[in-house]
Amino acid sequence: MRMFVRAMQSSSHPILAQIVPIRRCNLDCAYCNEYDKTSSPVPLETMLQRVDRLAGLGTTIITLSGGEPTLHPDLDAIVRRIRVHGAIATLITNGLLLTPDRIRALNRAGLDYLQISIDNVAPDDVSKKSLRVLDRKLAWLAQYAEFGVTINSVLGAGIRNPEDAIVVGRRARELGFISTVGILHDHGGQLQPLAPDQRSVYERFRRLKTSLFSFAHFDHFQENIARGLPNDWHCRAGGRFLYVCEEGLVHYCSQQRGRPGIPLDQYTVDDIQREAARPKDCAPFCTISCVHQTAMLDEFREHPRETLNGILARRRTLDPHFRPPAVVGVLSWLFLNPRRRGLVGKLLVRAMRLKRS
Numbered sequence: 001m002r003m004f005v006r007a008m009q010s011s012s013h014p015i016l017a018q019i020v021p022i023r024r025c026n027l028d029c030a031y032c033n034e035y036d037k038t039s040s041p042v043p044l045e046t047m048l049q050r051v052d053r054l055a056g057l058g059t060t061i062i063t064l065s066g067g068e069p070t071l072h073p074d075l076d077a078i079v080r081r082i083r084v085h086g087a088i089a090t091l092i093t094n095g096l097l098l099t100p101d102r103i104r105a106l107n108r109a110g111l112d113y114l115q116i117s118i119d120n121v122a123p124d125d126v127s128k129k130s131l132r133v134l135d136r137k138l139a140w141l142a143q144y145a146e147f148g149v150t151i152n153s154v155l156g157a158g159i160r161n162p163e164d165a166i167v168v169g170r171r172a173r174e175l176g177f178i179s180t181v182g183i184l185h186d187h188g189g190q191l192q193p194l195a196p197d198q199r200s201v202y203e204r205f206r207r208l209k210t211s212l213f214s215f216a217h218f219d220h221f222q223e224n225i226a227r228g229l230p231n232d233w234h235c236r237a238g239g240r241f242l243y244v245c246e247e248g249l250v251h252y253c254s255q256q257r258g259r260p261g262i263p264l265d266q267y268t269v270d271d272i273q274r275e276a277a278r279p280k281d282c283a284p285f286c287t288i289s290c291v292h293q294t295a296m297l298d299e300f301r302e303h304p305r306e307t308l309n310g311i312l313a314r315r316r317t318l319d320p321h322f323r324p325p326a327v328v329g330v331l332s333w334l335f336l337n338p339r340r341r342g343l344v345g346k347l348l349v350r351a352m353r354l355k356r357s
Contacts, residue, residue, distance in 0.1 A: 003060040003088060007297045011276070012269050013058030015294045017242040018065045018092075018254070021047050021078060025068040027094055029119070029127045031158050031184055034254050035067045042246050044074040048081050050248060053264050055085035057272065059242070063090040063290075065254070067246075070097040076109040083110035090115065094129050098137045100144050107146040114145070117152040117182060121164045131168050142175040149177040153205065155198045155226075156184030162201040169205055181205045183225050183287055193228030202226045220314060221292045230284035233295060239276020240294045242267075252280065253288045 007015050021042050025035035054062055062082045069075055070093050082089040090113040091106070106114070118134060119127035141149050151172035153165035165181055172179040181202060183194065194202060203226075224231050237243075237252035238260055244250055248264050251257045252275075260275060286292070300307040315322050 002086075004297070006058070006060055008301050010058070011240075011298065011301070012273055013060070014054070014242050014272065015059075015240045015297060016061040016063065016290060017054050017059045017244060018063045018290070019047075019050060019054070019244040020066055020246045021064055021069050021072040021075065023067040023246045024071055025066060025094070026071060026096060027068070027128055029129065031126065034065075039067065039246065041072045041074070044077060046248070047072075047074070047078050050244060050264055051078060051081045051085070053267075054242070054244070055082075055087055057267065057269070059087055061088040061090060063092060065092040068094055068097075070102070076105050079106065079109035079111050083112075088112045092116075095134050095137045098140060100140050103140055103144040107144070111147045113148040113150065114141070115150040115152060117154055118168045119154045119159060119164075120161065121167050124160060126158045126160070131164070131171060135171070138171070138175055138177070142177070151177050151179050153179065153181045154184060155181060155194060155202055158184060159198075162195075162198045165201055165205055166208075169208055173208065179208065181222075182289060183222060194226050199226050220310070222289065225287050231286070231292075233283060233292070235280040235283040235286065235291060236276040236295050236298060237280065237291050238278065239272040239274075240298060241291045253291055255288060256280075256282060 003015065006013070023034075023036050023039035024041075025032075025037070028035070028037070051062060064075070064078065069091060072078070075091075079089045079091070089109075089111050091111060092115045095116040116134065116138075117129060118131055119129045121131045123130040123133055138151070151168065153168040153172075155162055155165050159165075169179040169181065183202075202222075221231050221233070235252075237256070238250065241253065242250050242264075243253045243257070244264050245257060249257075250260065250262050250264050250267050250271075252259050260271070262271060280286075296307070312322075312324060
């Protein structure tokens, strides 16, 4: 709620930042270009300074990615620093190093969410991130984790059996986790259209029961991606979404490293506003879902009626008998009237002790 209210009240702070504490990974998935085998961990003091800087810019969600972030010896201290600032702390991991003690340590550090992508049911020469390898880790998460867990199934080139995504998704929901589906991209973050059998699995996955406001459920970006179609949207990377590499440079995303390539300790609100407004030539065929999601929050802030109506329309496409829950009426009353939205926003900001930009 704090993240949502701040996103509705201000366009001059990052909603989400991904930060890399280590580029090294303990796997070598054939499709990945975000790792190496030799890098040392970023020193703890440097990581804490970067977290402090992101917090100073008003970042509401800070995600630790890699490489494989659980290889960093001071990961828990970094998570604690994120939580000290009141930001949401999330972690993207391959899950191989998770144990009951490691999960309990993440609980104590205050981790909010963890995401694992599982590529197949059985390991192969493309990926070892398989359900067979990770199922015991998932059971431990279900038993011990006090943070939210998302399991992302994967479709696309290199995944031999598309049906594996359904198996992974069902297992995730059986354990009480959020389940999403992702589409593999090329090394520029660009679209690789799904084959007919993959598209069939994708449509079946979308019909698995999800909540109304799950991004996996109503994200029209992925519908177009699955069909090989471009999306007409404004990417706000470099502003509302930041990717901070192990060298401390700010990039649009993991697949557009070097743009703008400004050191985080020199990044300002002017940079945020300029890069958020800048059109990106890679946007039409982009598959980076976390960038899409931050953009959708701004779409709701700028066009609440159209965005909410689009959510409901897509839900009815999947389920003609769908009836909106009461929360939709509350959101409509709060946000669809501009004058009321401003008043409610001020009250919520005050109640949650948020600083206004």
